[in-house]
Amino acid sequence: MSMRDVLLFAIVAVGVGLAGASPAAAQTFPDxxxxxxxxYPPGGPADVxxxxxxxxxxxxxxxxxxxxxxPGAGGRTGARAVALAAPDGYxxxxxxxxxxxxxxxxxxxxxxxxxxxxxxxxLIAFDSNALVVHPSVPAKTLQELVQYSxxxxxxxxxxxxxxxxxxxxxxxxxxxxxxxxxxxxxxGAAAAVADLLGGQIQVGMTSKAVLLPLIQEGxxxxxxxxxxxRWPELPDVPTVRESGFEGMPGYLWLxxxxxxxxxxxxxxxxxxxxNAGLKSPxxxxxxxxxxxxxxxxxxxxxxxxxxxxxxLWAAAVKESGVTSD
Numbered sequence: 084m085s086m087r088d089v090l091l092f093a094i095v096a097v098g099v100g101l102a103g104a105s106p107a108a109a110q111t112f113p114d115x116x117x118x119x120x121x122x123y124p125p126g127g128p129a130d131v132x133x134x135x136x137x138x139x140x141x142x143x144x145x146x147x148x149x150x151x152x153x154p155g156a157g158g159r160t161g162a163r164a165v166a167l168a169a170p171d172g173y174x175x176x177x178x179x180x181x182x183x184x185x186x187x188x189x190x191x192x193x194x195x196x197x198x199x200x201x202x203x204x205x206l207i208a209f210d211s212n213a214l215v216v217h218p219s220v221p222a223k224t225l226q227e228l229v230q231y232s233x234x235x236x237x238x239x240x241x242x243x244x245x246x247x248x249x250x251x252x253x254x255x256x257x258x259x260x261x262x263x264x265x266x267x268x269x270x271g272a273a274a275a276v277a278d279l280l281g282g283q284i285q286v287g288m289t290s291k292a293v294l295l296p297l298i299q300e301g302x303x304x305x306x307x308x309x310x311x312x313r314w315p316e317l318p319d320v321p322t323v324r325e326s327g328f329e330g331m332p333g334y335l336w337l338x339x340x341x342x343x344x345x346x347x348x349x350x351x352x353x354x355x356x357x358n359a360g361l362k363s364p365x366x367x368x369x370x371x372x373x374x375x376x377x378x379x380x381x382x383x384x385x386x387x388x389x390x391x392x393x394x395l396w397a398a399a400v401k402e403s404g405v406t407s408d
Contacts, residue, residue, distance in 0.1 A: 109348035122161025139360025158182030166200035172349035205357035211310035
């Protein structure tokens with residue numbers, strides 16, 4: 084055998100070995116600890132939701148599933164870490180609307196692909212937003228809010244964390260209706276809600292998990308919710324669509340993502356473990372306390388949902404005029 088033949092044989096053998104590595108790894112998956120990177124600080128609804136699925140995943144997969152919080156840059160820090168990780172199923176991201184559906188349309192020069200850089204594993208839960216006002220604002224509907232703002236120019240301010248869903252939706256609402264509401268940027272939702280409660284800003288939007296108790300206590304007034312249906316707890320508050328405002332993204336989602344090119348067999352094992360956990364009465368009860376709606380999907384269904392969400396938010400970002408600047 085000539086040296087050329089030896090080299091060709093070696094190249095082919097290496098190629099065959101690499102091609103066969105993924106199926107073999109998938110058959111033995113998992114054989115050590117799985118890490119879920121949560122790109123937010125500990126203790127928030129997203130972090131708690133991730134922790135709720137780790138125990139049933141551990142039971143189903145026979146290996147420990149741990150949480151590692153990597154907050155920063157609106158979730159993009161943790162998302163980037165997972166996108167660049169080995170595609171073997173052992174490093175996952177708690178994906179969400181902000182880092183994985185909005186970021187690609189809002190931020191330039193990202194060092195990872197928010198959508199194409201990931202493989203969809205499993206949807207965990209949905210949340211929705213409410214548009215609320217401080218009780219000092221007399222408006223009870225979106226139309227009344229627009230009218231009040233125009234009749235009192237310069238009086239109303241809104242606030243939210245910069246570059247996330249509520250910010251985009253608030254600006255989308257202002258641009259489309261011509262409402263006279265000045266946006267105030269915040270670094271975190273907690274500070275925005277605190278100022279809203281104190282009357283330093285008068286208009287806000289964030290998730291049901293945060294706002295529902297405050298609305299029920301009369302500390303804030305909801306004028307509309309972004310979900311397709313009215314919240315059961317607030318049957319008299321119309322949806323945004325019922326209020327004549329079409330096209331506003333309605334939901335926030337949380338789900339598990341893996342680095343792109345993770346073997347399909349590994350994805351399927353992870354998906355089955357998550358979906359089995361979501362059917363647990365204990366997990367469902369705990370998610371309900373967080374005001375989150377659980378829904379199982381196949382990896383293919385979740386991937387299609389992610390693509391739809393990216394398109395929906397791209398249109399919202401464009402209409403809102405919000406930029407990363």
